[in-house]
Amino acid sequence: MSSSSAPLCAQCSLPLVLTLTPDSEDEEPTSSDTNTLPDDVHLPCGHHFHWSCLLEAYETTSCPACHTDISSPPPASSSSSQQADPQILVTLHNEGGLQQNLDIFPLLREEAYLRAFPEQRKCLAFLEFCAEGDQHAIVTLLQAPPEEGDPTPGQILRSTHPFSHPPGQTGLHIAVSNGHREVAFLLLLLASEVPELDFPALVYQEAAAMGIMREEQAGLPDIRGMLDEGGRSAEDVARSMEARGPGVWHGWAGKHWLSMPQR
Known part of the structure; x- marks a missing residue:
């Protein structure tokens, strides 16, 4: 040539x-x-x-x-x-x-990761939607008819990102770090034991409009208690952001929205 x-x-x-x-x-x-x-x-x-x-x-x-x-x-x-x-x-x-x-x-x-673990494709898509703040895409993904080998909605909601910094961040970590309050509320509604009466009425209205509500949580980890590989909860992420100046997570610290209450 x-x-x-x-x-x-x-x-x-x-x-x-x-x-x-x-x-x-x-x-x-x-x-x-x-x-x-x-x-x-x-x-x-x-x-x-x-x-x-x-x-x-x-x-x-x-x-x-x-x-x-x-x-x-x-x-x-x-x-x-x-x-x-x-x-x-x-x-x-x-x-x-x-x-x-x-x-x-x-x-x-x-x-390369998805070639090795094709069953994780929906989980990575979910985590990307959390980063983008696209709650409607999250709901559509969770409601999609499962194919053979697909993770369950509960597994998708609690999936962790292998390439985040540090690795192991949940969708809640990622939503918090990107300032997406609506996505955080959605994940807490679907994957935590926050009392349902504690949620603002608007969160319920939006979830009902999208046709999704909380399922049985027994045996599933509360997303608030999941830590990344740096040992941080979603509340730790919010605190580090608020330390740089008031933002969307102002007033959330200490109220157990983003971390588990001490027992």
Whole structure:
């Protein structure tokens, strides 16, 4: 291949485009019906991959084609708790345009984890919804008909994030750290033993409107008592945020909304 030729995917040897065809099943597509979009992940070692091909062949922090280490140190501004995470900086060209120096390590790490533990896909989606503050997406996920091997709603609600800092944060930790009060109330309603009469009426109204209420909690851990690997409760997270100035968790400390009462 001459230097002027367009690069090909190092995994499948095909052009670095995604081919789109009409959705209609009634007609055979013609050449004029076919559209293409760029689909090019350019690694630091120089090799190119389709995104799906890279996910299929991904080998931790090395290039699947030449096995060169393609990682780089974390930014100098990273906190000490994040310095274990390297970067994989690529040039990504897809339907969203051209993005240079994009760190894809978090995405590759998550995909590798899900390949090893596919049953955790719903749990990671739930934790992402907690980070985004999307309570409606959380309810939709919990109400979705289960497939074989899926975790139960109770297990999803109490799942922990393997890649948080520190690891092991629950959805409640994540909702608190992102300032999502409505999601915190929803998780407490569904996965704690906070007396139901203690909740604001609006929380009940919103839960009823979404068609979800608390199920039997016997034998399940109260989400307030779950600690991350740093030994912190969700209330510890809220206290650290409030120490920087009053915010959405002002007045919550000491009321056992985010930690278990002393017995």
